[in-house]
Amino acid sequence: xxxxxxxxxxxxxxxxxxxxxxxxxxxxxxxxxxxxxxxxxxxxxxxxxxxxxxxxxxxxxxxxxx
Numbered sequence: 818x819x820x821x822x823x824x825x826x827x828x829x830x831x832x833x834x835x836x837x838x839x840x841x842x843x844x845x846x847x848x849x850x851x852x853x854x855x856x857x858x859x860x861x862x863x864x865x866x867x868x869x870x871x872x873x874x875x876x877x878x879x880x881x882x883x
Contacts, residue, residue: 829869831862847871849879 827842836859844853848868861876862869870876 827856829856829859829862829867831864831867831869833864836862845869847875849875 825842828840830837844855852871
């Protein structure tokens with residue numbers, strides 16, 4: 818029987834030029850808004866804190882120096 822990974826968050830390791838899926842799933846939640854980010858749309862993350870972001874604006878705001 819095939820296992821479906823639909824509607825399951827993936828566990829991801831974020832790297833400077835990409836990411837590696839550690840546990841299968843079809844999305845990750847945005848670290849700020851909780852919005853569902855399909856893996857095929859995942860473009861923004863913070864390598865240091867290992868957090869994904871839904872948009873460039875959210876990522877810029879979160880990673881801006883205090």
